[in-house]
Amino acid sequence: MSWREHPDCPRRGSILCSLTDIPDEGGFEVTFGEGKENFRILLLRQGEEFWCYLNNCPHFSLPLNYHPQTFVTLDGLIMCAHHTAFFKFEDGECVDGPCSGTGLTALPTRLIGSQIVFDG
Template sequence: MPLCGVDDVAEGAAIGVEMELFGEHHAFIVTCADGRFHAYRNLCPHAGRRLDWAPGRFLLKDRVLVCAVHGASFRVESGLCIGGPCQGDHLLRVGVEVEGDAVMLTSL
C-alpha cells in the first residue's frame, strides 16, 4: 500500500500521512535521510500524543524530530529518543520500501 511518493519527502524532511487501514485511522511520519526512507506511527511514546505541531508539520533539525508537546527528541534514522521525557524509548517503526516512485507500507 503506498504511503506517499518519493518526491513528497525532501531529503532531511518529514511529512505526515493519514490513512484508513482495516477500518481504523492511522497517522504516520515519513522521513528521508541520506536517500533512505523511514516511517513511524505519529505517536510519542511518552504521552501517547501526536508529534506534529500542526497537522502533518513537524519540528525537525539535523535529523532530530522533536515532539511539539513535551520536547522529546528522536533520531529520524532509528526513532530512538535521545532527549526529553522518554529518553531511551523508540517511536513505533512501520516497514516501508521504495517501489518505483512510491514509498510503500510493508508492515505495521
C-alpha cells in the first residue's frame, strides 16, 4: 500500500510540529492514528534545514526508534535501533546495514513561519 492510501495519513495542511520541536542534529516523531499500524512520521533537522520521512525502516518495516522520541543520530546519519542500518538525513539513502541500496520514504512538507506542515 502507498503511504497516500494509509487510513491514518494526515490531511494536506496538517501541522506536524514546530521546527524547534526537532532537536538540532536529531529526530522527532509525529504519529497519526492509534495502534501498531498508525502513520508514523520522522522529522530530522540540522540547523535550519529539515527533512521528513515515513518512520519505517525498509529492512523489516519497523520504526527507526526503539523508544518514543529516542533516535540515534551521528554526523547527519540516523540509525535504525533494530538493525543498525544508517540513513542519510538529506535524502534518506541507506549507506550501511542490511538494507543498503534502499532508503527511507520522503514525505512532502513545507515550512510556514516556524511550523512544519504536511503537504501531501
